[in-house]
Amino acid sequence: MTQAAAERMEFKTEVNQLLDLVVHSLYSHRDIFLRELISNASDAIDKIRYLSLTDAGLLEDDSAWRIKLSADKDKHTVTISDNGIGMTHDDLINNLGTIAKSGTKEFLANLQQNKDNVNLIGQFGVGFYSSFMVADKVEVVTRAAKSEAFRWVSDGKQGFEITPAEKSARGTDVILHLKADAYDYTNDYELRNLVKKYSDFVEFPIVMDVEHTHTPQDENGQPLKDAKPEKRMETETLNSQKAIWSKNKSEVTPEEYKEFYQHLAHDFSEPLETMHYRAEGTIEFKALIFIPTLAPFDLLAKEGQKGLQLYINRVFIMSDAKTLIPPYLRFLKGVVDTTDLPLNVSREILQQNAQLEKIRKNIVNKVLATLKEMKEKDYEKYLKFYRTFGAVLKEGLHYDHDKHEAIAELLLYESTTQEAGVLRSFDQYLADMKPEQKSISFLTAEDRNQALAAPRLEAYKTKGWEVLLMLETIDEIVIPDLFEFKQKPLRSVNHGDMEMSDDEKRQVEEEKKKAGETYKELLEYVSKQLEPDVQEVRFSPRLTESPACLITEDFGLSRAMREMWKAMGRELPPQKFILELNPNHRLIAALANLQHKAPMDGKLQDFVRLIYDQALLSAGLKIKDMAAFTRRLNQVLVDAGQ
Ligand code: ADP
Numbered sequence: 001m002t003q004a005a006a007e008r009m010e011f012k013t014e015v016n017q018l019l020d021l022v023v024h025s026l027y028s029h030r031d032i033f034l035r036e037l038i039s040n041a042s043d044a045i046d047k048i049r050y051l052s053l054t055d056a057g058l059l060e061d062d063s064a065w066r067i068k069l070s071a072d073k074d075k076h077t078v079t080i081s082d083n084g085i086g087m088t089h090d091d092l093i094n095n096l097g098t099i100a101k102s103g104t105k106e107f108l109a110n111l112q113q114n115k116d117n118v119n120l121i122g123q124f125g126v127g128f129y130s131s132f133m134v135a136d137k138v139e140v141v142t143r144a145a146k147s148e149a150f151r152w153v154s155d156g157k158q159g160f161e162i163t164p165a166e167k168s169a170r171g172t173d174v175i176l177h178l179k180a181d182a183y184d185y186t187n188d189y190e191l192r193n194l195v196k197k198y199s200d201f202v203e204f205p206i207v208m209d210v211e212h213t214h215t216p217q218d219e220n221g222q223p224l225k226d227a228k229p230e231k232r233m234e235t236e237t238l239n240s241q242k243a244i245w246s247k248n249k250s251e252v253t254p255e256e257y258k259e260f261y262q263h264l265a266h267d268f269s270e271p272l273e274t275m276h277y278r279a280e281g282t283i284e285f286k287a288l289i290f291i292p293t294l295a296p297f298d299l300l301a302k303e304g305q306k307g308l309q310l311y312i313n314r315v316f317i318m319s320d321a322k323t324l325i326p327p328y329l330r331f332l333k334g335v336v337d338t339t340d341l342p343l344n345v346s347r348e349i350l351q352q353n354a355q356l357e358k359i360r361k362n363i364v365n366k367v368l369a370t371l372k373e374m375k376e377k378d379y380e381k382y383l384k385f386y387r388t389f390g391a392v393l394k395e396g397l398h399y400d401h402d403k404h405e406a407i408a409e410l411l412l413y414e415s416t417t418q419e420a421g422v423l424r425s426f427d428q429y430l431a432d433m434k435p436e437q438k439s440i441s442f443l444t445a446e447d448r449n450q451a452l453a454a455p456r457l458e459a460y461k462t463k464g465w466e467v468l469l470m471l472e473t474i475d476e477i478v479i480p481d482l483f484e485f486k487q488k489p490l491r492s493v494n495h496g497d498m499e500m501s502d503d504e505k506r507q508v509e510e511e512k513k514k515a516g517e518t519y520k521e522l523l524e525y526v527s528k529q530l531e532p533d534v535q536e537v538r539f540s541p542r543l544t545e546s547p548a549c550l551i552t553e554d555f556g557l558s559r560a561m562r563e564m565w566k567a568m569g570r571e572l573p574p575q576k577f578i579l580e581l582n583p584n585h586r587l588i589a590a591l592a593n594l595q596h597k598a599p600m601d602g603k604l605q606d607f608v609r610l611i612y613d614q615a616l617l618s619a620g621l622k623i624k625d626m627a628a629f630t631r632r633l634n635q636v637l638v639d640a641g642q
Helices: 013-025 032-052 089-097 104-112 118-124 127-133 180-186 188-198 254-265 347-351 354-377 379-399 401-408 426-431 448-452 457-463 473-481 502-518 520-530 559-567 586-597 602-618 626-641
Strands: 007-009 067-072 077-082 135-143 149-154 160-165 171-178 206-214 230-237 273-279 285-291 306-312 315-320 333-338 412-415 440-444 468-470 488-492 534-539 548-551 577-581
Touching: 013 104, 013 127, 032 067, 032 077, 032 127, 032 171, 032 188, 032 315, 067 180, 067 188, 077 180, 089 135, 089 149, 089 160, 127 135, 127 171, 171 180, 180 188, 188 206, 188 254, 254 273, 254 285, 254 333, 273 354, 285 354, 333 354, 354 379, 354 401, 379 401, 379 412, 379 473, 426 440, 440 473, 448 468, 468 473, 502 520, 502 534, 520 534, 520 577, 520 586, 520 602, 548 602, 577 602, 586 602, 602 626
Parallel strands: 067 206, 306 333, 440 468, 440 488, 534 577
Antiparallel strands: 007 160, 067 077, 077 171, 135 149, 135 171, 149 160, 206 230, 273 285, 285 333, 306 315, 412 468, 548 577
């Protein structure tokens, strides 16, 4: 065959960044290269096995699934071969020249600044590129079913080269040309140990031809006299291939669970929680599900992650995150194996399968119950979980109406009655509620300081009512979905009126009326001045320390909601607030005084604007005209100094 010209190509920027990080910061973990390559080989076999269920021709009569390791001590190479799906010319360019995961660029740029954070890069799953930790040249010779073969070669620095190749068997050989300090990886025992340690659970046999020495024996098993030991090559299977999820809990050691988790999640850390169970009855399946300790880098992306792996009768079918678990549990890793689903249906049809829906429900119940138990029995551990995955779990309030209460029971928030960082549950809130309180009060804000600056909290403080502080963006979006917890309505401090008894209502109305009469002209003036910006100006005797505050009506959209709608390209009418003035504040009396003495004075206008801008600031909102605000404020300071 005439050798066609080699195609030279550059790596995409993100591949270069990843290579740089992998080679420089993962050095002490370089053993994992083998696990990553075996895992790719195993995925490749999963893929062809799945496709061949509906197109047997793809098998090309080669379905004795195996992953083969071979080492050449003289050439200093280690080869990982599989009879999986193989790669076409375009697959090689797309899979080994770019990184398809969404959010990769941002993640890597971030990580480059913090190269010591090995755990984070572990969460990313370094995959194929980990080869360059031990090799200074990597060759991939591959052939997809019914296709031509190609060779991909790279030194991990300058890009890669692709040339046509010869390969009779379908599948992929990854040939590592080891760096001088990595020659030990050609030792049989080294490879055997690594497979045992990291890849023992791989479903397909990982084999290696090993030289064994035999001494001829007599019928009693004794070495024959004068017999010379004979050397023979034998194929050894290195992994036990045990599907540990199929075993009983009592047969699996904590160490095995940990190793299996690390194998599944490509993680270095231990799982936070392990759920291993068997469902029987209307649907039968076995599940081994883990809650990780650390968040993956793309936790907040809703698409593209791998979730639980679905097996049907020990045949891997898919690991698409959405199939077996709702998005708000996307942090889970694990395996579900069932005998109740048909093997040879398409993934699309499978996704609408009623049995699968039952499995999904069962898993959701199991996970929520496990979390509840963890919260009750090991609160410290639960806090670890919650601080890492709480924001994702909260999405469930929006997406899973059936599970509102079960999810709400798991939620924790900061509170006005606690120190910063101390979290409270709805149940704790209910237990400590004042007898006259009928609802659960909460306040959403960007952070604790901003929340505590809310003038509206003053009345709650006076009454000694607790207010839960919801400080994550997701809170504003999902809390309206909750409405109530254990029959107690949730009420935002910044929406509408505060909860009051009839007596209090009467008293407030009276005070409002009185203030309205005392400051009639001032109220008219302020309303007129702020007319373009606010919906209404009114007095509120509920404020004690602040002169003014802004609120929205009961069903006004929250800030986060508005931002979300805007991002979705929806037109929204401009948001109008209600400005509440504190009739008992000295500033209001001073304003009325100024109005009385010099109704046309420009100062009066400036003061009104300053009060409004100040209310915007304490509500965490932006001032429209910053230059005018500064000018007015400076003028007040100058006047005060004179
Ligand atoms: P990941 O496995 O996380 O997708 P990798 O960088 O390890 O990332 O591999 C990139 C892609 O290259 C894989 O998704 C797969 O499509 C392809 N690939 C890698 N190794 C093999 C192999 N042995 N056989 C077939 N395809 C492979």
